[in-house]
Amino acid sequence: MSDPGLRKDVWLLDARTQDDAFQQYRQGCAHLFDITLLSPEETFFNRLEGYNLGAVVFARCCGVPQRFERKLSHILLDGGDTVMAVLDLEGSEWRGDYDGRTAGSHQGQIRIIDMARPFDMSTSDYSSIYIITPRAQLDGCGDLDFHGLVVSDASPSGRLLASHLRALGEVIDRMTIREAEPAARAVVALIGGAILAHAEPASGDPRPVEKMLLAAGRQFVEQRLDDVELSPEDVRRHLGVSRSLLYKVFEPLGGVSAFIQGRRLDQAFDAILQDRAEQHTLGEIAYRHGFRSDAHFSRAFRSRFGVTPGRLRRLGEAARREGLSALERPDDVWAWLRGL
Numbered sequence: 001m002s003d004p005g006l007r008k009d010v011w012l013l014d015a016r017t018q019d020d021a022f023q024q025y026r027q028g029c030a031h032l033f034d035i036t037l038l039s040p041e042e043t044f045f046n047r048l049e050g051y052n053l054g055a056v057v058f059a060r061c062c063g064v065p066q067r068f069e070r071k072l073s074h075i076l077l078d079g080g081d082t083v084m085a086v087l088d089l090e091g092s093e094w095r096g097d098y099d100g101r102t103a104g105s106h107q108g109q110i111r112i113i114d115m116a117r118p119f120d121m122s123t124s125d126y127s128s129i130y131i132i133t134p135r136a137q138l139d140g141c142g143d144l145d146f147h148g149l150v151v152s153d154a155s156p157s158g159r160l161l162a163s164h165l166r167a168l169g170e171v172i173d174r175m176t177i178r179e180a181e182p183a184a185r186a187v188v189a190l191i192g193g194a195i196l197a198h199a200e201p202a203s204g205d206p207r208p209v210e211k212m213l214l215a216a217g218r219q220f221v222e223q224r225l226d227d228v229e230l231s232p233e234d235v236r237r238h239l240g241v242s243r244s245l246l247y248k249v250f251e252p253l254g255g256v257s258a259f260i261q262g263r264r265l266d267q268a269f270d271a272i273l274q275d276r277a278e279q280h281t282l283g284e285i286a287y288r289h290g291f292r293s294d295a296h297f298s299r300a301f302r303s304r305f306g307v308t309p310g311r312l313r314r315l316g317e318a319a320r321r322e323g324l325s326a327l328e329r330p331d332d333v334w335a336w337l338r339g340l
Contacts, residue, residue: 006175007052009332015044031077031334038065038122050333051172055137055184057336058172062127069120073252076214080340083138083146084113085191087129087165096121098148108152110162112195116211117147129165131187134340138192144199157194164190213239213249221260225267228290232256264289265304268297272312282309 011028013021022044026035037044046063088094088109095104099117113119116135135142153162164187175183220238224230235256236246246256253259268289275285286297286309302308 009050011048013046033068033070036067052336053180053184056133059130065124067122077252081135082115085131086111089127092126094123101148103148103150107150110151112146112149114147137188141195145202146195146199151194157197161190210249
């Protein structure tokens with residue numbers, strides 16, 4: 001049996017053919033950053049190609065001028081602890097403030113971003129390659145301040161990293177799962193090498209306690225989603241915190257109850273798509289995922305996904321074949337990032 005290819009997700013949005021293209025984009029990215037367009041909405045365009053290498057996520061993205069703001073609320077919402085390396089292609093220009101460090105494209109083509117810290121950056125029309133890796137994979141970099149670090153490809157470590165990312169982009173469509181693991185190790189090693197060569201010692205740990213509590217709370221909820229009696233009080237007792245601190249920690253997600261319901265809806269969405277023989281009624285799927293009222297389930301489902309459970313079921317095989325989860329809720333790449 002031949003080794004299968006990598007898991008790939010494509011998210012294409014174009015205002016010329018989709019009236020709500022920018023709204024979809026802003027909503028899909030809302031857990032990562034706030035987005036402000038710096039060009040007319042009717043010209044909006046964005047294409048994202050993501051590849052799951054297991055240990056890291058590789059992505060190619062191109063788009064129009066915009067501003068990205070990652071705030072504390074986004075950091076709390078993001079349960080992972082990742083680092084992102086960006087290689088700018090085709091001369092795109094950008095400038096930003098990375099938690100007190102100002103940086104811009106005049107300094108070089110590669111930037112390193114600590115996703116546990118805020119930033120505010122603006123870009124022109126851009127085309128970029130992204131690598132997202134868990135912080136834990138960057139050996140020896142834990143005591144270095146690399147947030148917003150710009151590495152010039154004129155430096156030896158920068159040239160090695162930039163050329164490797166370009167080469168990876170050229171072959172990744174043909175890469176197999178077996179080839180993905182060594183490729184991921186190589187790119188992480190080159191990112192770590194660039195950080196070690198250029199970053200300065202950090203002055204302290206910038207990650208807030210609330211982020212760690214939220215990560216622990218999210219993990220507890222994920223492990224207990226099958227328990228229909230799971231409640232915010234269960235989460236509070238598990239974390240050993242006060243009710244006020246619990247609600248503060250989960251506020252970026254709309255509260256503890258909203259997070260639990262949202263994750264149950266995500267599971268119900270997948271359950272409907274996977275129930276090819278329609279062995280379960282929608283009411284049974286709703287009950288199994290913690291909903292006692294069919295009407296409540298339908299309203300909440302439509303609010304989250306923009307489609308009713310009944311319509312999703314009627315789409316049936318077409319939804320699976322056309323990748324509805326990627327087209328109507330771009331969660332594949334986001335799910336990979338949460339799993340790193």
